Amino acid sequence: MDIYQKVFQTILDRKANPEQGSYTAYLFEKGKEKILKKVGEECTEVIIASCMDQKEDLINEYGDLIYHLMVLMAEEGITLEDIQKVMEKRDQKTHNLKPERKPIENL
Numbered sequence: 846m847d848i849y850q851k852v853f854q855t856i857l858d859r860k861a862n863p864e865q866g867s868y869t870a871y872l873f874e875k876g877k878e879k880i881l882k883k884v885g886e887e888c889t890e891v892i893i894a895s896c897m898d899q900k901e902d903l904i905n906e907y908g909d910l911i912y913h914l915m916v917l918m919a920e921e922g923i924t925l926e927d928i929q930k931v932m933e934k935r936d937q938k939t940h941n942l943k944p945e946r947k948p949i950e951n952l
């Protein structure tokens with residue numbers, strides 16, 4: 846089991862069996878609005894760290910964002926396999942970029 850699967854499993858377990866002192870259980874208890882707020886915050890923190898060229902901070906912020914996205918997925922009943930299927934399907938179809946739209950005068 847890779848670390849993403851392991852953490853996601855723990856998140857699902859916290860949802861089913863809330864534990865005292867668990868931040869994940871705290872997020873589920875607060876509900877979807879709180880989880881969405883955290884996803885928004887962590888996303889903004891990734892953007893800020895990226896703008897500041899702070900690689901170490903940026904990697905930590907990605908960790909926070911991915912964790913909070915996983916909590917949101919669990920809240921929505923979406924699994925890692927659901928995402929994997931989408932990615933695998935997209936992987937069949939590459940070089941997807943549409944040709945640039947022609948300037949209006951050439952139409």
Ligand SMILES: N=c1c2ncn([C@@H]3O[C@H](COP(=O)(O)OP(=O)(O)OP(=O)(O)O)[C@@H](O)[C@H]3O)c2ncn1[C@@H]1O[C@H](COP(=O)(O)O)[C@@H](O)[C@H]1O
Nearest residue numbers: 851852855856859866867868869870883886908909912913
């Ligand atoms: N990967 C994470 C993880 N990443 C980030 N965080 C928490 O996310 C929070 C982000 O920090 P913030 O300052 O934005 O938030 P805060 O001030 O703590 O709280 P609020 O503002 O949300 O009220 C911190 O409390 C971090 O501890 C995480 N908490 C848990 N996990 C994993 O989730 C699993 C279950 O952990 P528990 O919930 O602690 O049992 C384990 O695998 C953990 O490693």
